[in-house]
Amino acid sequence: MVGSNDGVEVPGDVDExxxxxxxxxxxxxxxSNLSEVGESRGLAYVPALDGIRALSxxxxxxxxxxxxGFTGGFLPVSLFFTLSGYLITQLILDEFDSTGRFSLxxxxxxxxxxxxxxxxxxxxxIAGLALIVESLRSPRLRGxxxxxxxxxxxxxxxxxxxxxxxxxxNGASPVQHFWSLAIEEQxxxxxxxxxxxxxxxxxxxxxxxxxxxxxxxxxxxxxxxxRNLIYYGTHVRAAELLAGAVLAxxxxxxxxxxxxxxxxxxxxxTIGVVLLGxxxxxxxxxxGIVYSGGLAAFSLVSVAVILGSLVPGPVxxxxxxxxxxxxGRASYGLYVFHWPVIIVLDDDxxxxxxxxxxxxxIAVTVAITMLSYFLIENPVRRRRVLxxxxxxxxxxxxxxxAVLAxxLVIPSFAVPVLAGxxxxxxxxxxxxxxxxxxxxxxxxxxxxxxxxxxxxxxxxGTIIEVVRPDPLGCPLRVGLLGSDGCGSVADALVDAxxxxxxxxxxxxxxxxxxxxLERMEGTPTAHDLLxxxxxxxxxxxxxxxYVTSVAAALDSRSVIVVDLGPxxxxxxxxxxxxxxxxxxxxxxxxxxPSLASELEPLLxxxxxxxxDERVRVLVIGDSTSFGLAEALDAVAEDQxxxxxxxxxxxxxxxxxxxxxxxxxAFDLSACPRADREWAMIVPDxxxxxxxxxxxxxxxxxxxxxxxxxxxxxxxxxxxxxxxEALGLLLESGRSVGAKFAFLxxxxxxxxxxxxxxxxSDARVDAWNEAMFSYIGTWPEISVVDWASFVLxxxxxxxxxxxxxxxxxxxEDLQAIVRAEVVPALRELLAAG
Numbered sequence: 001m002v003g004s005n006d007g008v009e010v011p012g013d014v015d016e017x018x019x020x021x022x023x024x025x026x027x028x029x030x031x032s033n034l035s036e037v038g039e040s041r042g043l044a045y046v047p048a049l050d051g052i053r054a055l056s057x058x059x060x061x062x063x064x065x066x067x068x069g070f071t072g073g074f075l076p077v078s079l080f081f082t083l084s085g086y087l088i089t090q091l092i093l094d095e096f097d098s099t100g101r102f103s104l105x106x107x108x109x110x111x112x113x114x115x116x117x118x119x120x121x122x123x124x125x126i127a128g129l130a131l132i133v134e135s136l137r138s139p140r141l142r143g144x145x146x147x148x149x150x151x152x153x154x155x156x157x158x159x160x161x162x163x164x165x166x167x168x169x170n171g172a173s174p175v176q177h178f179w180s181l182a183i184e185e186q187x188x189x190x191x192x193x194x195x196x197x198x199x200x201x202x203x204x205x206x207x208x209x210x211x212x213x214x215x216x217x218x219x220x221x222x223x224x225x226x227r228n229l230i231y232y233g234t235h236v237r238a239a240e241l242l243a244g245a246v247l248a249x250x251x252x253x254x255x256x257x258x259x260x261x262x263x264x265x266x267x268x269x270t271i272g273v274v275l276l277g278x279x280x281x282x283x284x285x286x287x288g289i290v291y292s293g294g295l296a297a298f299s300l301v302s303v304a305v306i307l308g309s310l311v312p313g314p315v316x317x318x319x320x321x322x323x324x325x326x327x328g329r330a331s332y333g334l335y336v337f338h339w340p341v342i343i344v345l346d347d348d349x350x351x352x353x354x355x356x357x358x359x360x361x362i363a364v365t366v367a368i369t370m371l372s373y374f375l376i377e378n379p380v381r382r383r384r385v386l387x388x389x390x391x392x393x394x395x396x397x398x399x400x401x402a403v404l405a406x407x408l409v410i411p412s413f414a415v416p417v418l419a420g421x422x423x424x425x426x427x428x429x430x431x432x433x434x435x436x437x438x439x440x441x442x443x444x445x446x447x448x449x450x451x452x453x454x455x456x457x458x459x460x461g462t463i464i465e466v467v468r469p470d471p472l473g474c475p476l477r478v479g480l481l482g483s484d485g486c487g488s489v490a491d492a493l494v495d496a497x498x499x500x501x502x503x504x505x506x507x508x509x510x511x512x513x514x515x516x517l518e519r520m521e522g523t524p525t526a527h528d529l530l531x532x533x534x535x536x537x538x539x540x541x542x543x544x545x546y547v548t549s550v551a552a553a554l555d556s557r558s559v560i561v562v563d564l565g566p567x568x569x570x571x572x573x574x575x576x577x578x579x580x581x582x583x584x585x586x587x588x589x590x591x592x593p594s595l596a597s598e599l600e601p602l603l604x605x606x607x608x609x610x611x612d613e614r615v616r617v618l619v620i621g622d623s624t625s626f627g628l629a630e631a632l633d634a635v636a637e638d639q640x641x642x643x644x645x646x647x648x649x650x651x652x653x654x655x656x657x658x659x660x661x662x663x664x665a666f667d668l669s670a671c672p673r674a675d676r677e678w679a680m681i682v683p684d685x686x687x688x689x690x691x692x693x694x695x696x697x698x699x700x701x702x703x704x705x706x707x708x709x710x711x712x713x714x715x716x717x718x719x720x721x722x723x724e725a726l727g728l729l730l731e732s733g734r735s736v737g738a739k740f741a742f743l744x745x746x747x748x749x750x751x752x753x754x755x756x757x758x759x760s761d762a763r764v765d766a767w768n769e770a771m772f773s774y775i776g777t778w779p780e781i782s783v784v785d786w787a788s789f790v791l792x793x794x795x796x797x798x799x800x801x802x803x804x805x806x807x808x809x810x811e812d813l814q815a816i817v818r819a820e821v822v823p824a825l826r827e828l829l830a831a832g
Contacts, residue, residue: 043094044253048309049083050328051319056080057331059280061338061365064177065358066168072283074164075298077180078240079276082302084184085191085244089210090252092195102196109389111188112396115332117376119181120399122336123148125368126174127406129344136344137410140173145407148178149400151185158232165285165661165756174343177335183234187241207249214242218296227662230291243299244306253310262311269308269315272301286757288662333369333377341365348797418807419627423648425670427681428626430633430642443467444603445496445505447489449475449512450564455596458604467502469495475516476507478549490553501613501638504606505557506599507550509574510564517542517570543569547577551584558583560602562595614641615829618685618738620672621646621693624807628693628743631810631817639822645681647671651697653721659701659710661757668697674728682732689829690729690738693786695745696806698722698767699758713766722770723777730778740778741828742771743786749799753806782828789820 056076063073096102127145130136140160147156157164157179167176198206217239224230231237251257257265279298283290308315318324327334341364347353350360379385386392444454445467457463474486487495489507496502521542547570561584563571571588578586585602589595617640619629629644649658650671659665672678682690701710704721711718733740745767748759757763768787775781790808793816794801801812808816 043087043090046253046309047325048316048319049087049306050331051321051324052079052083052305052309052328053331054324054327055319057334058327060335061362063280064167064339064342065361067358069281071285072280074285075276075279075283075295078237078295078298079302079305080180081184081237081240082244082247082299083306084187085241086248086306087244088188088191089195089245089248092192092199093206093248093252096199102192102199104192104196107192108188109392111185113381113383113392114377115181115185116396116399117380118333118336118372119148119178120403121372121376122340123175124403124406125337126340127403127410130410131406133344134411135349136174138173142407142410142412144173144175145410146404148175148182149403149407151178151182154179154182154186154232154234158226158228160228163227163664164231167285168750168754172343174340177339179232181336183232183237184241186234187238191241191245207246210242210245210249214239214246217242218293221296222293225663227291227664230295237295239296240299240302243296243303247303247306251307251310257311263313265307265311266313266315268304269311269313272304272308273315273318275301276305286661291662330369330373333372334365337368337372338362338365341368417810418803419630419810419813420623420625420807421627423623423626423646425647427672427677428629428644430629430637430644442607443496443502445469445493445502446508447476447492447496447505448508448510448562449473450508450510452506452508452562452564452599453596454506455600455603458600458607462607464603467496469493473512475512476509476550477516478546478553488553489550493554493557504603505559506562507559508562508564509570514565514568514570517546520546540569540573543573546570547573551577551581554583558606560585560587560599560606562599563588614639615689615825616641616643616685616687617825618682618687618690619644619646619693620678620690621743622650622695622697623648624695625691625693627807627810627813628691628817628821631813632821634810635814635818636822640825643681643685643687645672645677646693649697651702652692652694653702653704653725655697655702655704655721656706656708657703658697659703660696665703674725674732678729679732682729682738683735686736687733687738689825690733690740691743691784692740693743695764695767696753696758698770699745699763700756713763713770719770723774726774726778730780739782739828740780741782741784741825742774743784744768744771744788746787746790746802747798748802748805750805753804754799759805784821784824784828786821789816792820 056079059073059076062070092102123145130141147153153175198209221230221236309319341361345361347357386395442462443465451472454464454466469492470486476489477486478488521539561574561578563574565571575586578584587598619625625646626644629642632640633642649666650668651658654673656669657665658668701712703710745764747761747764748754753759771783791798801808
C-alpha cells in the first residue's frame with residue numbers, strides 16, 4: 001500500500017505509476033483565496049487544502065494582531081491567491097472536460113452565493129456601527145465601504161496617499177482587507193471569460209496563454225513605480241493567481257505521477273513550508289524586496305506548498321489535521337470579520353491591551369464567524385434558502401440596496417485641518433508693517449504720581465487699555481528705589497512693557513512731582529554749591545536738572561508729557577524740553593478730568609507713529625515650522641514679529657532629495673538654504689531669535705548629490721552636512737546678534753505617517769540627540785523641549801492631538817504655544 005486518505009486505500013507499487021487521488025467524494029467545496037470555491041462537479045475533496053487555508057488565515061490574523069514574530073504575515077494572502085487560481089482553473093477544466101461545455105452563469109452564481117453573504121454582513125455591521133459610534137467615522141469611510149461593496153476596494157486603496165505599511169496607523173480603514181477580496185472577485189469575472197474563449201477555440205494552448213499572462217503580470221510589477229500599485233493592483237497581483245492556474249493545467253488533482261515524483265513534491269513542499277515560515281518571521285511590509293518582484297516570487301513557495309498537499313508527506317499530514325481543516329472551512333468568515341473586530345475593539349475603547357486584548361478580539365471574531373457560517377453562509381451556499389435564480393437575485397439586490405442606503409446615511413465627517421500642511425512655497429511675513437497697522441497695540445502706559453482720565457476708546461473704535469506700572473502717589477523719580485518704595489521712571493517703563501509692548505506712554509507731572517522737587521530743593525548738592533551761577537534761582541536749577549534726568553532715562557522714547565500743575569519752574573522746563581525734542585509732545589492742563597478730550601488726538605498720532613518694538617523671530621524648518629509660526633503670530637502678535645522662511649518637507653542641510661521609504665522620494669533641491677536664501681534673509685530681517693523646527697525630513701533619508709548615495713541619522717556624512725549648514729546659518733546670525741533655538745521632535749504614535757521608517761522611536765530619538773550634540777559645538781544654540789509640551793498636552797493618549805501622527809490641529813497648536821512656547825521664548829530671550 002502506497003498511501004491512503006480517510007481510510008481509502010490507494011493501490012500501487014513504488015516503482016509503478018501512482019494515481020494519487022483522495023477520497024472519491026465531494027463533500028465541502030475546495031478553497032479559493034479566503035473563500036471556498038464552491039460545489040464542483042467532480043473534483044476530489046483534499047482536506048489538506050483546507051489546512052493550507054487555515055494556516056494562511058491564522059498567519060494573516062497574527063500579523064494584523066501585531067503579534068511579535070509575524071511581521072511577514074501579509075505574505076500568506078499570496079498563498080490564497082495561488083490556491084484560488086489553482087482550484088478555479090481546475091473547476092473550469094473539469095466541467096468542460098466532463099460535459100463539453102462551461103456555464104458562466106452557473107459559475108458566477110456559485111461564486112456570489114459563496115462570497116456575497118459574509119461580505120455583505122461584514123460591510124453592514126461596519127456601516128451600522130459607524131451610525132452610532134462617532135469615533136469609527138473618517139473622511140474616507142463611506143467611500144471605502146462603497147468600494148468594498150462594489151469589489152473595487154483595491155483600486156481605491158491603490159489611489160490613496162497611504163500605503164499598506166500604514167495599516168496599523170490611527171484611522172486605518174475597517175475594510176482595508178477587502179482589497180484582496182476585490183482582486184479575487186475581479187479575477188472571477190474576467191478569468192472565466194478568458195478560459196471559455198480558450199477552451200472553445202484553443203484547448204491545447206491554455207497553459208501557454210496562462211503562462212504568458214503570468215509573465216506579463218510580473219513585468220507590470222517590475223516596471224511599476226508605485227508601491228500602492230504593486231501591492232493593490234489587480235494586473236500586478238494576477239501573477240500569483242495565474243501561477244496557480246498554470247499549476248492546475250500541469251498538475252491537477254488526480255493526475256497520475258510516479259512515487260518518485262510524489263516524493264520529490266513532498267520534499268519540495270517541506271522546503272516551501274520552511275521558506276514560508278522564514279519569510280513570515282523575517283520579512284517586513286516595508287522591505288524593498290516585497291515591491292521588487294518578491295510577491296510574484298513568493299507564488300513559487302505557494303506552488304510548492306500546494307503540491308505538498310496533493311501527495312503523501314509531512315505537509316499533507318500536517319495540513320490534514322482535523323483542527324486545521326475545521327478552521328480552513330470557516331477561513332473566509334474569519335478573514336472578513338477579524339479586521340473590523342480589531343479596529344473596533346482597540347485598547348482605547350476597552351481600556352486594556354496586551355494578551356487580554358488579543359484573546360478578546362479572537363473570541364469575538366470566532367463568535368461572529370460561526371454565527372455567519374451556520375446561519376447565513378451555509379444556508380445560502382447550499383441552496384437551503386433563496387431557491388431559484390430570480391428569488392436569489394432579488395434578495396441580493398435588496399440586500400445590496402439596504403447596505404448601500406446604510407452607507408449613504410452615515411453622518412459626514414468633518415475633515416480636520418492640520419496646521420502646517422498648507423505651507424506655501426514662499427517666505428511669509430506674519431508681522432510686517434501692514435500687520436502692525438492692521439492690528440495696533442492699544443496699551444497706553446501712565447507713569448506719574450497723579451491720576452488722569454484717558455479716553456475709553458479712539459474714534460476708530462480702538463479700546464484703550466491703561467497700564468500703570470507704579471501705584472498712584474509714586475512720583476516720576478530718577479535713580480534708585482526711594483524710601484517710599486517707588487521705583488525710577490526707567491524701571492516703570494520696563495515694567496509697563498513686560499507683558500507686551502505699549503503703544504503710547506504718558507508722563508504725568510503734577511502735585512506729587514512738585515512735592516519731590518521741594519524736597520530736592522531743600523537738600524543742596526555739590527553741583528548746586530560749586531557750579532550753579534549766583535544769579536540763577538535754585539528752584540529753576542533743580543527743575544532743569546530733574547527734567548534733564550528724566551529725559552535721559554527715556555532713551556529717545558516717544559512720550560506725551562502732561563503737566564497738571566501751575567505755571568512754575570517745572571512747567572517751564574517741561575515746555576522747553578518738549579520744544580527741543582522731536583519725540584516729546586507737551587500738554588499743560590490745569591483741570592485733570594478734562595484731559596481725555598485733549599489727549600485723544602495726541603494718542604491717535606502717538607499710536608500711529610509708534611515703532612514696532614516687538615521681538616523679531618525668524619522661523620525655519622519643515623511644514624510643522626509653518627504651523628508653529630502661524631500659531632505664534634496668532635497668540636502673541638503683539639509680542640513677536642514673525643517671519644517664516646522654511647518649506648514643506650525641507651531639511652536643515654542642502655539636499656537633492658529626501659526619501660521617506662522605498663521609492664517614495666521628493667525633489668527638494670529648491671528648499672531654502674543657509675548659503676542662499678537664509679544668508680540674505682537673516683541680515684535683512686535682523687531677528688533676535690531664530691527658531692529651527694524640524695522632524696520628518698531630518699529623520700528620513702537624505703541625498704546630497706543627484707543620483708548619489710542616501711544618508712540618514714548616524715551616518716558621518718549626514719552629520720557633516722547638517723553641521724555645515726548650521727555653521728553657515730550661525731555665521732549669518734552673529735552679524736545681527738541673533739539667538740538660535742531648536743525645537744525637539746515628539747515621538748510619533750499612529751496616524752497616517754506613524755508607520756513610516758522616519759517615525760520610528762529610534763529615528764526620533766537620534767534626531768533629538770543630534771540637536772543636543774550641536775550645543776556642544778555652538779553654545780549659543782538653545783533647545784526648547786517642544787516634544788514634552790506636545791506629549792503633556794496629549795496626556796494619557798499619546799498622539800491623540802496629531803491627526804496624521806505629526807501635525808496638530810490649529811486650535812490645539814495655539815493652545816500649546818500660548819501656554820508653553822511663549823513663556824519659554826520669553827525666558828530664553830531674558831537669559832541674555
